[in-house]
Amino acid sequence: MVNLPPRFKRNFDYLCKVRYSAKSSSTNALDDMGNRINELEQSINDLKAEMGVEGTSSPLDPSRQKSDEAKQDERSA
Template identity: 50%
Template sequence: MDGYDADDPKQSAADMTVFVQNLLQQMQSRFQTMSDSIISKIDEMGSRIDELEQSINDLRAEMGQEGLPSPSKPKEDSPQDR
């Protein structure tokens, strides 16, 4: 025999306590890992959104300089002006 009495309620309670503590520690560790991963991905998404906004602003600036007619150009006659 190993000296363990399955009928000893004190030993059963101690074993259960150790089991539950270990389980909670594992769950906390996994939760922390997932939390860190989520925060990292959110930070990465934020950076990518910032880059996208900058690209959009750059394109707007280019379009403003190259593609849009200047306000001093006369407009074509519209049917209402005739």
């Protein structure tokens, strides 16, 4: 085993603690953001349920998108 100077060992230990702390903080921030996104998705689904909209993945209903496209075609013709 290599015998390291005490100062080097202290510095190395300090750097390891700092890096671990930084990674832990960023992981916590990502977890918090994920939780907030999940809460937002749940709120959106609750609002959709209140409005009677079920399972639409896009902001516009596909039938409405087609009618909007038809209107654009009429304008360009």
